[in-house]
Amino acid sequence: MRRVAIVGAGMTAFKEHFALGIKDLIPMAVSEMVASVDKGLDRSDIQAAWFGELTTTDGFPSGILADSCDLLDIPVTRVENACATGNDAVRNATFAVASGAFDVALVVGADKVRESSSRSTFWEWAKLTRDVAWDYPVGLVAPANFALHAARYLHESPATREHLAMVAVKNHKHALPNPKAQLRYEITVEQVLSAPMVVAPFGLLDCTPQSDGAAALLIVAEDVVDRYTDHPVWVRGVGLGLDRVMHQHKADLTTFPATVKAAKAAYAMAGIGPAEIDLAEVHDCFSAVELISYEDLGFTERFGAAAYVESGATTVGGARPVNASGGLKAKGHPPGATGVAQCVELFEQLRGEASNQVDGATTALAHNIGGPTAVSAVTVLSSAKG
Amino acid sequence: MRRVAIVGAGMTAFKEHFALGIKDLIPMAVSEMVASVDKGLDRSDIQAAWFGELTTTDGFPSGILADSCDLLDIPVTRVENACATGNDAVRNATFAVASGAFDVALVVGADKVRESSSRSTFWEWAKLTRDVAWDYPVGLVAPANFALHAARYLHESPATREHLAMVAVKNHKHALPNPKAQLRYEITVEQVLSAPMVVAPFGLLDCTPQSDGAAALLIVAEDVVDRYTDHPVWVRGVGLGLDRVMHQHKADLTTFPATVKAAKAAYAMAGIGPAEIDLAEVHDCFSAVELISYEDLGFTERFGAAAYVESGATTVGGARPVNASGGLKAKGHPPGATGVAQCVELFEQLRGEASNQVDGATTALAHNIGGPTAVSAVTVLSSAKG
Numbered sequence: 001m002r003r004v005a006i007v008g009a010g011m012t013a014f015k016e017h018f019a020l021g022i023k024d025l026i027p028m029a030v031s032e033m034v035a036s037v038d039k040g041l042d043r044s045d046i047q048a049a050w051f052g053e054l055t056t057t058d059g060f061p062s063g064i065l066a067d068s069c070d071l072l073d074i075p076v077t078r079v080e081n082a083c084a085t086g087n088d089a090v091r092n093a094t095f096a097v098a099s100g101a102f103d104v105a106l107v108v109g110a111d112k113v114r115e116s117s118s119r120s121t122f123w124e125w126a127k128l129t130r131d132v133a134w135d136y137p138v139g140l141v142a143p144a145n146f147a148l149h150a151a152r153y154l155h156e157s158p159a160t161r162e163h164l165a166m167v168a169v170k171n172h173k174h175a176l177p178n179p180k181a182q183l184r185y186e187i188t189v190e191q192v193l194s195a196p197m198v199v200a201p202f203g204l205l206d207c208t209p210q211s212d213g214a215a216a217l218l219i220v221a222e223d224v225v226d227r228y229t230d231h232p233v234w235v236r237g238v239g240l241g242l243d244r245v246m247h248q249h250k251a252d253l254t255t256f257p258a259t260v261k262a263a264k265a266a267y268a269m270a271g272i273g274p275a276e277i278d279l280a281e282v283h284d285c286f287s288a289v290e291l292i293s294y295e296d297l298g299f300t301e302r303f304g305a306a307a308y309v310e311s312g313a314t315t316v317g318g319a320r321p322v323n324a325s326g327g328l329k330a331k332g333h334p335p336g337a338t339g340v341a342q343c344v345e346l347f348e349q350l351r352g353e354a355s356n357q358v359d360g361a362t363t364a365l366a367h368n369i370g371g372p373t374a375v376s377a378v379t380v381l382s383s384a385k386g
Numbered sequence: 387m388r389r390v391a392i393v394g395a396g397m398t399a400f401k402e403h404f405a406l407g408i409k410d411l412i413p414m415a416v417s418e419m420v421a422s423v424d425k426g427l428d429r430s431d432i433q434a435a436w437f438g439e440l441t442t443t444d445g446f447p448s449g450i451l452a453d454s455c456d457l458l459d460i461p462v463t464r465v466e467n468a469c470a471t472g473n474d475a476v477r478n479a480t481f482a483v484a485s486g487a488f489d490v491a492l493v494v495g496a497d498k499v500r501e502s503s504s505r506s507t508f509w510e511w512a513k514l515t516r517d518v519a520w521d522y523p524v525g526l527v528a529p530a531n532f533a534l535h536a537a538r539y540l541h542e543s544p545a546t547r548e549h550l551a552m553v554a555v556k557n558h559k560h561a562l563p564n565p566k567a568q569l570r571y572e573i574t575v576e577q578v579l580s581a582p583m584v585v586a587p588f589g590l591l592d593c594t595p596q597s598d599g600a601a602a603l604l605i606v607a608e609d610v611v612d613r614y615t616d617h618p619v620w621v622r623g624v625g626l627g628l629d630r631v632m633h634q635h636k637a638d639l640t641t642f643p644a645t646v647k648a649a650k651a652a653y654a655m656a657g658i659g660p661a662e663i664d665l666a667e668v669h670d671c672f673s674a675v676e677l678i679s680y681e682d683l684g685f686t687e688r689f690g691a692a693a694y695v696e697s698g699a700t701t702v703g704g705a706r707p708v709n710a711s712g713g714l715k716a717k718g719h720p721p722g723a724t725g726v727a728q729c730v731e732l733f734e735q736l737r738g739e740a741s742n743q744v745d746g747a748t749t750a751l752a753h754n755i756g757g758p759t760a761v762s763a764v765t766v767l768s769s770a771k772g
Contacts, residue, residue: 001486059518062467063631063760073647075626076761077474078466081448088463092478099485100387101655132445240434240461245449261459269487374449375462 002098003385005225005232008037008218009347011340013180014332017212022056022112023068029214029337030069030108037218038229046218047102049076052089052109053336055125065108074106082129083285083370084240084262085109086215086339087377090366091238093219103221109340110214120210125335130372131245140247142285143207145372147199150288152253154201159306161201164287165192166309168205168329171284174316175326178355180341182211182332192287206287211332215341222385233350236272236363237380239265245374254303258376259296259369266365266378267298271386274298278361279320279349281342283369283376284327293367294322297378316356324349324356335370342366343379350383388484389771391611391618394423394604395733397726399566400718403598408442408498409454415600415723416455416494423604424615432604433488435462438475438495439722441511451494460492468515469671469756470626470648471495472601472725473763476752477624479605489607495726496600506596511721516758517631526633528671529593531758533585536674538639540587545692547587550673551578552695554591554715557670560702561712564741566727568597568718578673592673597718601727608771619733622658622749623766625651631760640689644762645682645755652751652764653684657772660684664747665706665735667728669755669762670713679753680708683764702742710735710742721756728752729765736769 010032012025034041049071053061062076081088086109093105113120126141135145153159169189175181187205195203218228225232241261244250267273274297282297284290291305299320300308308314314322325331325345328338346364348354363382369375396418398411420427435457439447448462467474472495479491499506512527521531539545555575561567573591581589604614611618627647630636653659660683668683670676677691685706686694694700700708711717711731714724732750734740749768755761 057513057518059513059522060468060515060631060757060760063628063757064517066628066760067631067635072628072630074628075648075651076467076628077478077626080464080466081462082446092463092482095485095487096478096481098487099481101481101484127443127445129446131450132443136445240463242449242452242458242460242462244458245446245453249453262461265461371446371449374446374452 002100003222004094004097004219004235006217006235006347007220007225007228007232008033008041009344010036011180011215011344012213014211014213014334015182016114018114018116022058022110023064025212025214026065026068026108026110029216033216033218045104046071046074046106047104048074048096049106049108050089050093051076051078052085052340053078054080054085054111055121055335056112057121082375083335084368084375084377085336087366087368087379088240089340090343090379091240091377094235094238097219097221103224105219107217107219107340108214109337111334111336112212113210113334114212122210129370134246135372143199143202145247146286146289147202148247149253150201153288153292156254157303157306159291161193162189163291163306163309164206165189167284167287167290168192170315171323171327171329174324174356175330178326178331181326181330182209183330202286208285208328208333211334213332213334213337215337215344217340217343231351233347234382234385236382236386237266237270239263239378241376243374245372256292256296256369256373256376258374259293262376262378263297266380270380276363277320277365278363279324279358280322280365281325281345282322282367284323284329285333297367316358321358324358339366339368339377346381350381388486389608390480390483390605390621392603392621392733393606393611393614393618394419394427395730396422397566397601397730398599400597400599400720401568402500404500404502408444408496409450411598411600412451412454412494412496415602419602419604427614431490432457432460432492433490434460434482435492435494436475436479437462437464438471438726439464440466440471440497441507441721442498443507468761469721470754470761470763471722473752473754473765474626475726476729476765477626477763480621480624483605483607489610491605493603493605493726494600495723497720497722498598499596499720500598508596515756520632521758529585529588531633532672532675533588534633535639536587539674539678542640543689543692545677547579548575549677549692549695550592551575553670553673553676554578556701557709557713557715560710560742561716564712564717567712567716568595569716588672594671594714594719597720599718599720599723601723601730603726603729617737619736620768620771622768622772623652623656625649625764627762629760631758642678642682642755642759642762644760645679648762648764649683652766656766662749663706663751664749665710665744666708666751667711667731668708668753670709670715671719683753702744707744710744725752725754725763732767736767
């Protein structure tokens with residue numbers, strides 16, 4: 001299999017972009033990506049594109065990407081996989097470049113969620129990403145369905161609501177130096193615990209905000225990497241895993257089998273294990289999801305996540321920083337863009353250019369989970385070709 | 387690039403399946419595909435899946451495929467590209483298998499459009515596949531936007547409404563022996579011309595029906611073809627092309643640049659030209675679209691389509707039969723399934739097993755166009771490895 005590397009990356013700020021549409025956000029991210037390519041990129045070099053988009057209501061997604069970036073002469077495929085959309089778009093582009101069909105591919109993730117201060121695409125999005133006949137009518141939209149997992153996890157593991165709060169506090173702190181982050185202010189454990197309840201055990205500060213934004217990557221074949229940079233970031237592994245959609249079919253709510261499968265596939269392709277991961281961007285749509293994912297990704301043992309976060313291991317300065325960007329919790333979460341933006345952050349980290357730089361990191365992991373925990377995508381990146 | 391072949395194919399009947407949902411239709415198509423594999427298929431051989439789905443409202447598409455077929459241990463990517471979804475799903479699976487990531491991949495296309503006799507997903511579908519700010523509010527949903535092209539085509543070319551009618555008459559005739567087809571009755575040119583007007587120049591019989599259905603293919607690497615069959619059908623070329631979404635941006639309504647680009651890419655990959663195509667399944671959502679596509683695919687010269695259809699060349703028994711299955715017009719059009727079902731038909735044709743068999747064909751082409759003519763996908767298949 002031909003090796004593939006990322007040689008350019010860019011993203012918009014994640015925030016409530018009330019004055020901008022997806023047709024504005026996409027070209028902003030692509031332009032920043034183009035400017036990031038060390039030795040320059042002629043846009044006519046781009047041979048194909050993959051577009052991760054989940055929930056925007058502006059119309060035909062592939063066409064909107066082609067039109068808004070004036071990329072009318074290349075094929076554009078929309079990939080949709082609930083909140084794993086972004087890293088699955090990276091995965092599909094990786095396969096196409098590895099196959100030899102293309103040498104230079106664009107990956108874009110974008111979503112426009114906030115239509116006004118009182119209106120978002122949340123309900124359309126919720127409907128698309130779960131079972132409409134069963135889970136949706138009983139109210140199992142994102143906060144509620146993840147809360148089922150979190151409540152059981154708190155019951156079975158040593159974790160407490162304080163441990164959930166530590167995730168949120170850490171990620172807010174990490175977002176402070178990130179100019180692209182939506183929530184750049186510190187919070188305390190006490191504030192998290194006393195915030196208005198959304199759905200037990202999640203208070204308002206356990207939850208990601210709703211965000212608009214776009215992110216873009218340039219993925220190229222090993223044969224042409226030198227044309228663009230002397231500091232590529234290699235796509236060492238990609239993995240996608242699924243699990244049953246409906247919650248009554250999930251045998252154990254304290255683990256996400258989709259993540260376990262996705263991580264296994266990505267680690268196998270990369271030829272490494274979790275011990276080699278120096279830092280990670282983990283899908284922290286709700287605080288408990290980051291804790292459970294530590295275990296599913298193999299960062300710590302089962303029910304070891306509470307002690308792990310408490311130890312400071314996942315704080316910048318610790319052994320394996322998680323969500324140095326601020327994560328979904330504080331950087332924001334436009335669902336189609338999120339996974340792609342995780343790879344933008346890790347591209348910068350592995351090149352020593354991040355806003356909240358983790359020193360000495362060579363190998364990193366990006367992780368999404370969505371579709372009521374029914375799908376996960378994992379990408380392993382490294383400054384070493386391997 | 388590693389060669390890739392289709393070794394199994396199956397589909398449901400296309401019709402108004404009022405009593406069935408997409409969770410019923412998908413496993414029906416997959417089971418027929420499994421049964422079609424000459425030397426047998428153990429479902430655990432399937433390593434990954436691509437799912438083309440456009441408009442169903444049942445919820446999380448990738449998860450529904452995995453759940454309904456009990457394929458929980460493989461990755462499933464949903465591809466969406468308006469009415470080019472089916473052939474783009476084939477294209478993405480082809481790249482992944484060609485890359486070496488997988489040896490055995492499943493491609494499924496499905497949509498549940500007809501919810502009841504008075505209700506379909508047409509308006510959701512129309513919204514997803516065009517520009518919501520401009521074309522949609524002025525009424526440019528599918529019949530109207532294609533009618534703009536057809537009206538201009540009738541004005542500039544020698545074609546008349548009679549020539550459009552000949553397409554519908556031919557495709558209804560072709561559907562007669564096809565047990566999977568929705569409209570299995572003959573019609574006359576006079577009936578087409580006197581049918582109630584939908585939007586000029588399209589009367590009711592110029593238009594595809596709305597349909598429910600699913601189709602499935604098994605795509606494998608050349609290394610393992612022999613394990614499954616001695617009569618594979620090779621995926622010789624895949625191509626995807628885009629054009630501007632909004633009609634005010636289209637410079638010439640008498641051609642579809644997306645098709646020209648998709649065909650160019652697929653022919654280049656196959657190393658052949660249109661002269662080598664023995665039969666084709668062409669996207670005849672409206673009668674005129676088949677005529678314009680003859681030209682864009684290189685089957686005849688510009689403005690030569692009227693004479694071409696009149697000559698009988700595209701009727702079974704002619705030099706290059708088009709839509710021997712009945713096409714979208716008479717076989718039916720569940721949008722996510724359509725392109726995959728075209729490949730099911732061509733798989734059977736190239737193995738001599740089709741319901742309306744074209745004798746002696748070795749190389750065939752499948753073609754979709756959608757997203758108000760903003761996207762096209764083309765697949766070239768052959769019984770010869772090339």
